[in-house]
Amino acid sequence: MAEPPIVTLLTDFGRQDPFVGIMKGVILTQCRRAQLVDLCHEIPPFDLLGASLQLRAAVESFPAGTIHLAVVDPGVGGSRRPLVACIDEQRFVAPDNGLLSHVLQGAPRWRAHAVTEPPWSRHPRSTTFHGRDLFAPAAGLLAAGEPLEAFGPEITDPVRLSLPRPTTDAHGVAGVIVWVDRFGNCLTSIDRPALTALAGQAPFPLAVSVGRRSLGPILHSFEAAGEGGVGALIGSTGHLELFANRGNLAERWGLAPGVEVRVEPGERGSAERAPAESREDLA
Amino acid sequence: MAEPPIVTLLTDFGRQDPFVGIMKGVILTQCRRAQLVDLCHEIPPFDLLGASLQLRAAVESFPAGTIHLAVVDPGVGGSRRPLVACIDEQRFVAPDNGLLSHVLQGAPRWRAHAVTEPPWSRHPRSTTFHGRDLFAPAAGLLAAGEPLEAFGPEITDPVRLSLPRPTTDAHGVAGVIVWVDRFGNCLTSIDRPALTALAGQAPFPLAVSVGRRSLGPILHSFEAAGEGGVGALIGSTGHLELFANRGNLAERWGLAPGVEVRVEPGERGSAERAPAESREDLA
């Protein structure tokens, strides 16, 4: 027997209502053998940028062919298109509102189809819960083997959000906090390539700061900051991350998405704050 | 090989303890191939009415034969009976305390059996966690193929809660808020039939109000209220729902279950608040 298809779910539905469970019932009605995996349902309501970011963080850990059902849909019941897409061997079902922006960014190969009024969607369809009435049935049918072209015409212009990118100037690299995780770690828009380019020109270790607060050089691990110490490192998604070791930095300093973060060549003194072996090798 | 049986779980156990995971271990011990689906575990502690309502909202999206394990059980360890039941081709395992009230309401066919002291329940059985020691083993055995009659004698008098019903008088229809969802949308006890009957007699579009606040006519979608606007529509369960478009109405107005909601024939002026094409067609 063929391996069971994997269907992941990412929404801003939370857990206090049965919305997610209901979508799973619809998927299983179409494909009883599906492996269902929750990615995240605590996306802040209507936060398309955060959802897009977390979707990208997650999909690379799934086998080729996985179906990712993403529903953050402030325009439900309005005129936004529903999509099915194949991007780098992963498949997606989502409203066409920018949810796939991070996944599409830099993707070498992708194909997307609009989902047009289909015979399989629920009748009467609600105007408030397309997760149940439209997206979950589409995901279930994909899992059962329907090809993308069965859902509607191909499109070439999916909505793409303007993504925060690091900017480099004479003083260094600037970016913003894009996500605060459960531990209070602050993920930024500054990626490894921007840091490597800067490090190539800098005489001393890079120094990270947020507002007037300094976090010192870029470290190799949480522990390198010492118990309770603050620091910055390159996190599991390849982006700069600010943290308090065994503490909650976002709470301690009142940080949130949108706050600016800077990385600049350090001064001689700053290099002394952390021994060389605890620093990240950016060369 | 036969399709894997689906077992859903709905409780007020929350997620901070391993209670739900433990029940799943017990179910899988009886039936390794079960497809386990969480409906909701954030039912407010001991809220039988809310749990009953959400159970009904969920079950219609599952295939016939699905087993729904529902444990909201303030009387655990006391004298309430445990039940297994088949209602409209869905199966249920629950304490006999009213949890199945909404599902039973208007069901054309149902059958229920008391679960009597069974050889398969855990010994010694705790008095505080029948989810683990009694309900999960029963759900697992149902999934493994045991028929209802194997669990104990048939009963005809399951506990039914008094459910809030809309009332119609000379001025219109009155109901209450019965659930506030993650987005702050307020689900009411006023269903489509009550609204359709009222609309048939009304010269102008219906007008919705909560206390002294007016929400205007019944709209067709969230977007019809405009960005940030408040409104009312018929939600995904077929009941009147109050909302703030891309906002949180319950927080904004301080609404909660039990608050009264009224629908009355509108005046000529009220019809101008929303163009006809954005309004729900109740005819």
Added chain:
Amino acid sequence: MAEPPIVTLLTDFGRQDPFVGIMKGVILTQCRRAQLVDLCHEIPPFDLLGASLQLRAAVESFPAGTIHLAVVDPGVGGSRRPLVACIDEQRFVAPDNGLLSHVLQGAPRWRAHAVTEPPWSRHPRSTTFHGRDLFAPAAGLLAAGEPLEAFGPEITDPVRLSLPRPTTDAHGVAGVIVWVDRFGNCLTSIDRPALTALAGQAPFPLAVSVGRRSLGPILHSFEAAGEGGVGALIGSTGHLELFANRGNLAERWGLAPGVEVRVEPGERGSAERAPAESREDLA
């Protein structure tokens, strides 16, 4: 076809990020047929003792051979060892930081192997998310059939935390609150054997107290305390538990882990607080 292997997950990752879903993607990449079960992800950040306690509470409800992936890992990226272990026919993947202390306590048979730099772990491995890069691949490989010895050398000195044990003196038994559950029930370190020993010497029913507050004798069920009444009973893990019937004791009295609880022989008067049939039989 062989039965699908069960893999449970217990972490302090919470639900607001996709960390848990990402680990599941990695596990399914190694073993597509795995039955994945969430035990608990709301362990307070870095609370090794609480995680260890909840792991023990959960594992006994799973079939032999189940794989339990536990990641509470304040030392991630540092020098702590990763482990795979087999304890009483259950299998475990966890950092070697004391997470398995309760499971190891009193286990008649166990075997543990350090996980050494393996060809199957993710390259480059992050220093912040070993759940994804090291522990989940190990769990997936165990599920796919790899034996413990494939992961690295056997070890005999896994880290064990100092576990709170009840102490008995001339006046009675003393212990501490070790966990507060969703309902505000307070689980203590006082187990049934300690109570049975004390009851054997006591002329009157035992009396439970926390600080200057008395909870009366040990009851048989929540309901025996009457509506809203407070009480103590032996909970589903075999330990003394303090509760308010249909209420939240921890909130009402401001209780939290670490607070001392005492059990002493009652006075004649205390016995009258609850009829004999509602009391636990400790004989």
